Amino acid sequence: xxxxxxxxxxxxxxxxxxxxxxxxxxxxxxxxxxxxxxxxxxxxxxxxxxxxxxxxxxxxxxxxxxxxxxxxxxxxxxxxxxxxxxxxxxxxxxxxxxxxxxxxxxxxxxxxxxxxxxxxxxxxxxxxxxxxxxxxxxxxxxxxxxxxxxxxxxxxxxxxxxxxxxxxxxxxxxxxxxxxxxxxxxxxxxxxxxxxxxxxxxxxxxxxxxxxxxx
Amino acid sequence: xxxxxxxxxxxxxxxxxxxxxxxxxxxxxxxxxxxxxxxxxxxxxxxxxxxxxxxxxxxxxxxxxxxxxxxxxxxxxxxxxxxxxxxxxxxxxxxxxxxxxxxxxxxxxxxxxxxxxxxxxxxxxxxxxxxxxxxxxxxxxxxxxxxxxxxxxxxxxxxxxxxxxxxxxxxxxxxxxxxxxxxxxxxxxx
Numbered sequence: 100x101x102x103x104x105x106x107x108x109x110x111x112x113x114x115x116x117x118x119x120x121x122x123x124x125x126x127x128x129x130x131x132x133x134x135x136x137x138x139x140x141x142x143x144x145x146x147x148x149x150x151x152x153x154x155x156x157x158x159x160x161x162x163x164x165x166x167x168x169x170x171x172x173x174x175x176x177x178x179x180x181x182x183x184x185x186x187x188x189x190x191x192x193x194x195x196x197x198x199x200x201x202x203x204x205x206x207x208x209x210x211x212x213x214x215x216x217x218x219x220x221x222x223x224x225x226x227x228x229x230x231x232x233x234x235x236x237x238x239x240x241x242x243x244x245x246x247x248x249x250x251x252x253x254x255x256x257x258x259x260x261x262x263x264x265x266x267x268x269x270x271x272x273x274x275x276x277x278x279x280x281x282x283x284x285x286x287x288x289x290x291x292x293x294x295x296x297x298x299x300x301x302x303x304x305x306x307x308x309x310x311x312x313x314x
Numbered sequence: 315x316x317x318x319x320x321x322x323x324x325x326x327x328x329x330x331x332x333x334x335x336x337x338x339x340x341x342x343x344x345x346x347x348x349x350x351x352x353x354x355x356x357x358x359x360x361x362x363x364x365x366x367x368x369x370x371x372x373x374x375x376x377x378x379x380x381x382x383x384x385x386x387x388x389x390x391x392x393x394x395x396x397x398x399x400x401x402x403x404x405x406x407x408x409x410x411x412x413x414x415x416x417x418x419x420x421x422x423x424x425x426x427x428x429x430x431x432x433x434x435x436x437x438x439x440x441x442x443x444x445x446x447x448x449x450x451x452x453x454x455x456x457x458x459x460x461x462x463x464x465x466x467x468x469x470x471x472x473x474x475x476x477x478x479x480x481x482x483x484x485x486x487x488x489x490x491x492x493x494x495x496x497x498x499x500x501x502x503x504x
Contacts, residue, residue, distance in 0.1 A: 122432070123452035128345040132359040137337060140366055144330050147370070 319378035326373050333373075337366050340384060343453075344391045350448030351395035353430075353437025361394045388463055396441060435485040436478075443478035446471050451478075 128136075316324075316335070324332035344365050348358035368390050369376075369383075376386065436447060442464075449460040450471065457475075461468045 120451050121454040123346040123350050123448065124454060126342075126346050126349055128341050128359060128362055129355075132362070133337075133341055136341070136359070136363040136366065137334065139363055140333060140337060140370060141330070143367060143370055144333060148328065148330075 318383045322373070322376050322378050322383055325370075326376065333366070333370055336369065336383065340387055341366070343384065344387050346453055347388055347391045347448060348395050349433065350436060350452040351392065351444060352398055353433035353435075357395075357398050361391055361398060364394050365391045385463060392445065399437065431486070435482055438485065439478055439481055442470075443474045443481065446474040447478035447482070450475055 318336070318339070321332045321336050325336065341362055344362045345358050348361035348365075349355060352358055352361070365387055369387065376383070436444060436452070439447060445464055446460055449455045449463060450457065455463065457468050457471050461471045464471070
């Protein structure tokens with residue numbers, strides 16, 4: 100007897116299915132395939148756990164490095180000029196040792212100014228800004244002490260204690276050359292707060308061979 | 315007995331035994347879905363592996379409150395089966411023989427051939443009738459359960475089932491005279 104129903108499709112129910120209901124329920128994953136898949140899953144689990152261990156260790160190192168970098172950045176932001184001591188220590192001790200050498204005497208004359216707007220002459224770098232200080236109230240003992248200190252510093256010229264190594268900066272035009280010298284100057288009246296860094300530029304005509312003079 | 319939800323939570327914590335237990339419980343269900351949709355045992359076994367690997371990889375994002383793990387497994391297996399079906403639709407391969415014992419080698423060969431012919435015919439159905447047929451007829455889900463698993467209405471399930479019946483009759487009858495009884499294609503469920 101044929102199992103094909105001749106009734107209209109709308110009358111057919113589940114019993115009229117061309118195959119018996121649940122024909123897939125007898126199917127099973129073979130033992131061989133199940134064992135193979137289980138082994139594959141176990142390998143994957145093991146690999147993932149070891150990967151997480153590696154990631155965890157690397158992440159710990161990265162987090163430590165990031166925290167150290169943030170801390171270092173914070174400290175540098177608080178003290179941007181390394182040669183300006185905050186605690187009264189000698190500026191020479193704080194400056195990088197290889198960059199310092201004995202300061203030559205400052206040349207007395209002033210070099211001729213290069214033409215303004217010339218592209219061959221770089222702009223003068225702005226000096227480092229001094230830390231703003233809160234002025235004491237008038238009439239107080241602190242105000243008078245500061246006035247005395249300022250007067251003393253004006254009387255005594257700054258003392259050059261060290262100079263950076265020369266920083267070569269050849270110009271584009273052949274007529275001039277430039278040297279930039281960074282100097283450390285300490286005010287003798289208050290060494291702790293008056294150490295400054297300044298930049299002086301020298302020019303001279305290249306063809307004349309004359310002695311360089313500071314601007 | 316530990317529930318599936320508890321096993322999923324344990325798997326999210328990295329419990330290796332939880333995955334093994336979930337695999338033991340649901341490997342045959344996933345295999346049947348994949349076999350019904352693809353018609354090939356080797357492909358179905360491959361889909362079982364891919365499905366449980368996906369379960370392992372996505373275990374962190376599984377939320378038992380959003381649905382049962384069997385629904386999730388079915389959905390993954392269904393998508394994989396569709397991908398495999400599209401990729402290997404025109405391959406001509408000899409299907410594996412079932413390990414089920416038969417009375418004689420000759421009967422076994424005939425039963426295996428009929429079973430394979432049935433799986434091939436189902437696998438050649440369009441996507442929606444095939445899914446409905448596999449769930450409703452092959453796995454015995456109710457119309458409501460089939461509709462819930464496929465995310466459609468019960469009317470759509472009935473329509474697709476009717477379409478599957480019609481196509482299968484045509485496919486299975488379009489064979490040599492000796493194989494015209496389509497119920498002979500039904501594998502034994504013992």
